[in-house]
Amino acid sequence: MSQTRIFAKLYVDSVKSGMLADLGAERLQTLTAIASFANEKGECWPKQSTLAQALGVTRETVNKRIKALADYRWNGRPVIVKMRKGRRTIYMLTEVSPIVFRTCDANTTSDVMYTTH
Numbered sequence: 001m002s003q004t005r006i007f008a009k010l011y012v013d014s015v016k017s018g019m020l021a022d023l024g025a026e027r028l029q030t031l032t033a034i035a036s037f038a039n040e041k042g043e044c045w046p047k048q049s050t051l052a053q054a055l056g057v058t059r060e061t062v063n064k065r066i067k068a069l070a071d072y073r074w075n076g077r078p079v080i081v082k083m084r085k086g087r088r089t090i091y092m093l094t095e096v097s098p099i100v101f102r103t104c105d106a107n108t109t110s111d112v113m114y115t116t117h
Contacts, residue, residue, distance in 0.1 A: 002074075013097030019074050023098070027072055029055060030065040031079060034091050035099050042093035045085075
């Protein structure tokens, strides 16, 4: 049985368009950490304590960063949408996100289709 690996890619257009500079280092770092937990639909629900550990910051800092990222807009559109489902907070990467993921195993390589650019 082969192991599935996921690779993140950054769209070059996000650099050339100025989005990356506008997004800023903290929001990009936070987006990358959140996105690393995403499924093939671009949805994830990591605990804030898990994100805090991944980012090397406190849970309170993660709360502030998530709010800043959820409030961020590129051309009027969010890069993530934050939703509540019961007691769980779900984050959904949108088509505006500068990050796309590829899944790879020993036999195939296919794009995960939740971002379109």
